[in-house]
Amino acid sequence: MSDQPTSPLDNAPEEVKLAVDLIYLLETNEIDPEIALKAINIVKNDLENKLFSHK
Structure with a gap:
């Protein structure tokens, strides 16, 4: 068992x-x-273009 504290992000x-x-x-x-x-x-547009080009 680990004694490390947990974060809400975990x-x-x-x-x-x-x-x-x-x-x-x-x-x-x-x-x-x-x-x-x-x-x-700019990043959002790039990622959306990548998503739509793979469909």
């Missing part, structure tokens, strides 16, 4: 874990929120 869905990692990355690098949102939109 049982979180993968997308929540990724979101937390991305927020941490943006905050620790002091990325301007407006720039981050623009970049996220």
Whole structure:
């Protein structure tokens, strides 16, 4: 049995874990929120294009 404390993230869905990692990355690098949102939109469009092109 492990005595390590558990985090609420341990049982979180993968997308929540990724979101937390991305927020941490943006905050620790002091990325301007407006720039981050623009970049996220670019990434979202790219990922959607990849999803639709594989169908």
